[in-house]
Amino acid sequence: MDIKIDVSWSGISKEGIEVHAKGVEGALDKLWSGKESMTGWVKLPLETGPDQLEELLNTAMLIQNQCEELIVIGIGGSYLGTRAAVNALVGYDEVYGTGVPASRYPVIKFAGNTMSAVYLHKLQEDIRTKEVCLCVISKSGTTVEPSIAFAVLKEALIEKYGREKAAKRIYAVTDAEHGVLRQEAEAEGYVSFSVPENIGGRYSVLTPVGLLPMAVAGIDVKSMLAGAEAMATSPVWDLDGTDYAAVRYGLWQSGKVLEIFEYYEPQLEFFTEWLKQLFGESEGKEGKGLYPDSLRFSSDLHSMGQFLQEGNQIFFETVLYVEKPSRDLQVPAAAGDLLAGKKLSQINQAAMEGVAAAHYAAGIPLIKIGIPEINAFYFGQLIYFFETTCAITSYLMGINPFDQPGVERYKEEMKKKLLEL
Ligand code: PA5
Secondary structure, three states: OOOEEEOOOOOOOHHHHHOOHHHHHHHHHHHHOOOOOOOHHHHHHHHOOHHHHHHHHHHHHHHHHHOOEEEEEOOHHHOHHHHHHHHHHOOOOOOOOOOOOOOOOOEEEEEOOOOOHHHHHHHHHHHHHOOEEEEEEEOOOOOHHHHHHHHHHHHHHHHHHOHHHHHOOEEEEEEOOOOHHHHHHHHHOOEEEEEOOOOOHHHOOOOHHHHHHHHHOOOOHHHHHHHHHHHHOOHHHHOHHHHHHHHHHHHHHOOOOEEEEEEOOHHHHHHHHHHHHHHHHHHOOOOOOOEEEEEEOOHHHHOOHHHHHHOOOOEEEEEEEEOOOOOOOEOOHHHOOOOOOOEHHHHHHHHHHHHHHHHHHOOOOEEEEEEOOOOHHHHHHHHHHHHHHHHHHHHHHOOOOOOOHHHHHHHHHHHHHHHHO
16 A cells, blocks of 8 residues: 555544454455445456456547547536546646646546536537537436436537437446436447446446546556555555544544545545545435545635634544655745745645644644555555545444435435426
């Protein structure tokens, strides 16, 4: 395991961690037993060999040759993992404009994650003016937001290319047998992939749900799976890998209700969105769970920094720190003596250590997670690390991490309202 977990600032002692050793071990046994439902993701990195990936990689290449833009339609677990990976590893972002698309590969845009007509209008215009393909991802095939986006964008695609040619530009990832999207994919002849039945949305990023669009974006998905496999088979799970889960549980027991994921590289912004879904949907049940939130540093230090330092201490902080950023920069002399000549990596490090020292002195528990660098291999490790630790803490809390009855409930209520329109 290359990710470094430092819980020495968490306020939970070695003995405090040890108390949960049996519970952690039991949770790991349960996950690896193969008997628990929806735990297909546990052995997935070990079971997905190069042969299984061949069809997916060939399809990705086909899409790369077919279009300059791929619109990925999906929401929740059918969206956030891909978006996290694209933002971290390809580096462009239509919101913040960080970097430029890698020119060899299609630009990836996302739809079906809001009900914004403004945004869909822009994508319709893209279809009119560029070579575009659609990748529609929905395990159930019935989720409202992606259904709307798919209907709107498919119509634009058919208008431009005609029904038959449009079908060759539509790729579907959905349940192997059930749902309207599966039926449509079969009837219209879309190239399609399946979401394994025993893997739920937020644990599905290393299935075709995430791997297909990532491969189109030029991300090395083999390396990502290798990273996840290295994590899955790492003996360090017996040591500090699982400390994170035990410490989170200990902090929750001590009355903390919020975990704030903090990052210093904007590349990790959507990774923390993925984390929020993973932890929020897995743990937030039966009145239990840690509410996950995220802050982007150093920007948010100039807003939320005050609350963190002196506000209501209902939270603890989990700092995601990239040891070797993909680019560095030396500050020019014009910035003044304190900063001139120093590298941004050094200044970020000083900020991270300074913030940690100030918050720790104020009694705030901190967990530090060191990421050697942002690449596909470590990204795979991170995915697997958080999926497993989230499942462990949920089990310790006595919660089933793999259902989401609350999400289903709002969907049902919304459908009733739609029928009244
Ligand atoms: O984690 C989950 O199960 C959910 O967030 C789903 O991924 C989300 O609701 C989208 O569902 P679907 O893929 O069926 O469209």
